[in-house]
Amino acid sequence: MAIVDAAVKPSPPSSPPLTRIIVMVMAFVRFILTPILGLVRVVRLAAPALPYLGFAAAWVISAGMAATIVAHHACRKGSAPLVFLEAFTHVAFKFSICLISLFLALLAIFLCGFCLAYLVAVVSGSGSEFKKVLWKVLEGSRKVRKKPPRKVESHGSLEADLQKRFEHHDPHELINELKTIFETHxxxxxxxxxxxxxxxxxxxxxxxxxxxxxxxxxxxxxxxxxxxxxxxxxxxxxxxxxxxxxxxxxxxxxxxxxxxxxxxxxxxxxxxxxxxxxxxxxxxxxxxxxxKKQGKSKGKNRKSGKKAYAL
CATH class of the missing domain: 1.10.1200 (Non-ribosomal Peptide Synthetase Peptidyl Carrier Protein; Chain A)
Known part of the structure; x- marks a missing residue:
C-alpha cells in the first residue's frame, strides 16, 4: 500500500478563488490602461492641431446657437422661412445627437465584449494566444490600408517569403525543408x-x-x-x-x-x-x-613587254 501511495504523484494545489479574482482585476485594469495610454500618446502627437480643432468646433457651435436664436425670434414674429429654418436646425441637431449616441453605444458594446473575451482568455490560461490573434488582426488591417510593396528580387524578399512559408512549421520540419531547398540550390x-x-x-x-x-x-x-x-x-x-x-x-x-x-x-x-x-x-x-616585291616584279615585266612590242 505504501508503494502504491509513493508511486502516485500528488496533484498540484489549486489556486484559491481570491487569487483568481485579483488576477482578473489586474488584467482588467491593465486592459483599460493600455488604450488610455495610447490615447494620451495620440493626443500628444496631435497637440499642435488641437487649437485649430477647438476653434472650428466653437465656430460651429456658435453658428448653430445663433441660427437657433434667430429661428426662435422669427417664429415669434411669424416668418415662414425662418420657421422652416428652426424646424430644420432642430431636426439636424437631433439627428446628429442620435448618430453620436449610436456610435458611442456601439463602441461601448465592442469594448465590453473585448474585455470579457480577454478576461475569459486570461482565466482559461490562453491570454498569450489571445494577444497573438489580436496582433495578427491588427497587422492584417495595416496591410490592407497600406499599398502593396513592389516586388524586389533580393535576399531580403527571399527571407520574407521563407518566413511566411515556414511560420507554422515545427523546428524539425523547418530544418529538413530548408536543408532540401538550399541543397538543391x-x-x-x-x-x-x-x-x-x-x-x-x-x-x-x-x-x-x-x-x-x-x-x-x-x-x-x-x-x-x-x-x-x-x-x-x-x-x-x-x-x-x-x-x-x-x-x-x-x-x-x-x-x-x-x-x-x-x-x-x-x-x-x-x-x-x-x-x-x-x-x-x-x-x-x-x-x-x-x-611589295611581287608588285615591283610585275611592273618590270609589263614595261619590258611594251618595249619588245615597240621594236
Whole structure:
C-alpha cells in the first residue's frame, strides 16, 4: 500500500478563488490602461492641431446657437422661412445627437465584449494566444490600408517569403525543408559553375590575363561550393582552353613533363603570349614585303613587254 501511495504523484494545489479574482482585476485594469495610454500618446502627437480643432468646433457651435436664436425670434414674429429654418436646425441637431449616441453605444458594446473575451482568455490560461490573434488582426488591417510593396528580387524578399512559408512549421520540419531547398540550390550552382569552367575557351588574339581571371573565378566558385579541383586537372584544363596558336607551347609542356603550379603556368603562358605576338608581327612584315616585291616584279615585266612590242 505504501508503494502504491509513493508511486502516485500528488496533484498540484489549486489556486484559491481570491487569487483568481485579483488576477482578473489586474488584467482588467491593465486592459483599460493600455488604450488610455495610447490615447494620451495620440493626443500628444496631435497637440499642435488641437487649437485649430477647438476653434472650428466653437465656430460651429456658435453658428448653430445663433441660427437657433434667430429661428426662435422669427417664429415669434411669424416668418415662414425662418420657421422652416428652426424646424430644420432642430431636426439636424437631433439627428446628429442620435448618430453620436449610436456610435458611442456601439463602441461601448465592442469594448465590453473585448474585455470579457480577454478576461475569459486570461482565466482559461490562453491570454498569450489571445494577444497573438489580436496582433495578427491588427497587422492584417495595416496591410490592407497600406499599398502593396513592389516586388524586389533580393535576399531580403527571399527571407520574407521563407518566413511566411515556414511560420507554422515545427523546428524539425523547418530544418529538413530548408536543408532540401538550399541543397538543391547549391547543386544547381555547382552544375553551372562546373559547366562554365569546363567550357571556357580562350579566343584567338584575346588577352591571356582576362582568360586566366575568368578561369580562376570559376574555379574559386567551385571551391566555395566544396569542390576542390586537383592541381593536375586544373593545369590540363587550362592547356586545353588555349587557342591553336599556343599548340607548340602545349606540346613542349607535355613533352618535358613539367609539374608546375597554376601561378607558374600562368606566368609561362604570359611569356608565350609575348613571343607569339612578336612572331605574328614578323610574319605580317614578311608578308607585306613579299607582296611589295611581287608588285615591283610585275611592273618590270609589263614595261619590258611594251618595249619588245615597240621594236
Amino acid at each position: 547549391a547543386a544547381v550552382e555547382c552544375y553551372e559553375a562546373s559547366k562554365h569552367f569546363f567550357s571556357c575557351m580562350m579566343e584567338e588574339g584575346s588577352s591571356v590575363s582576362e582568360h586566366m581571371l575568368a578561369m580562376t573565378g570559376h574555379a574559386k566558385k567551385l571551391s566555395d561550393l566544396g569542390i576542390v579541383i586537383p592541381n593536375r586537372l586544373g593545369i590540363n584544363r587550362v592547356l586545353q582552353s588555349l587557342p591553336p596558336s599556343y599548340k607548340n607551347f602545349v606540346m613542349n609542356y607535355n613533352m618535358q613533363n613539367m609539374n608546375k603550379e597554376l601561378p607558374e603556368l600562368f606566368s609561362m603562358i604570359k611569356s608565350a603570349e609575348i613571343e607569339i605576338k612578336k612572331e605574328h608581327q614578323v610574319l605580317m612584315v614578311n608578308k607585306t614585303t613579299s607582296f
